[in-house]
Amino acid sequence: EIVMTQSPATLSVSPGERATLSCRASQSVSINLAWYQQKPGQAPRLLIYGASTRATGIPARFSGSGSGTEFTLTISSLQSEDFAIYYCQQYHDWPPLTFGGGTKVEIK
Amino acid sequence: EVQLLESGGGLVQPGGSLRLSCAASGFTFSSYAMSWVRQAPGKGLEWVSEISGSGGSTYYTDSVKGRFTVSRDNSKNTLYLEMNSLRAEDTAVYYCAKGAVVYALFDHWGQGTLTTVSS
Helix, strand or coil, X not given: CCCEEEECCXXXXXXXXXXXXXXXXXXXXXXXXXXXXXXXXXXXXXXXXXXXXXXXXXXXXXXXXXXXXXXXXXXXXCCHHHCCEEEEEECCCXXXXXXXXXXXXXXX | CCEEEEECCCEECCCCCEEXXXXXXXXXXXXXXXXXXXXXXXXXXXXXXXXXXXXXXXXXXXXXXXXXXXXXXXXXXEEEEEECCCCHHHCEEXXXXXXXXXXCCEEEECXXXXXXXXX
């Protein structure tokens, strides 16, 4: 099973600032990596797939990078609606499909 | 517009059974794999099971193998999860999720249905 590890667990950022979230895989997942956003009381929403391709309707301030075992989600200028929990997920080698533990982006 | 609506959750005693349903609309249901993903209270996301578009292939996480069964009725555009021998650790919100075209990731999610296993 591929273990996904996200850091930090919590990120405190001021509106308008840049946020950088990390995701590490226990073995290479190539670029088979997705990012999701989840707001309180809501279902997750797909943001990024293929490590760097934005899903339909996702604003350009969200960008993904990385390959192999190290990945980054960057939010270039945080808006109020971006404060949420972000999860990475690998789909390179499954079952099982595995998620990281999440990074909570909170208002500083 | 893709819509996924889960139902069937509730309170069940340890060792009991429950069947979850997910009614899908807004896309050609039989063309897409579907998954169940759960989230324990205050915890992260955990993939539970996936079924291929035809229903011919099914996959499970180890902790539910032999207890849960995923199925689908493409004539009714409905996904199911039959859960038996339920344990306290199965308590979670269960989300139905639509698979993307060629990848095992999830491009649309339902709002979830809460299953609580407790005596």
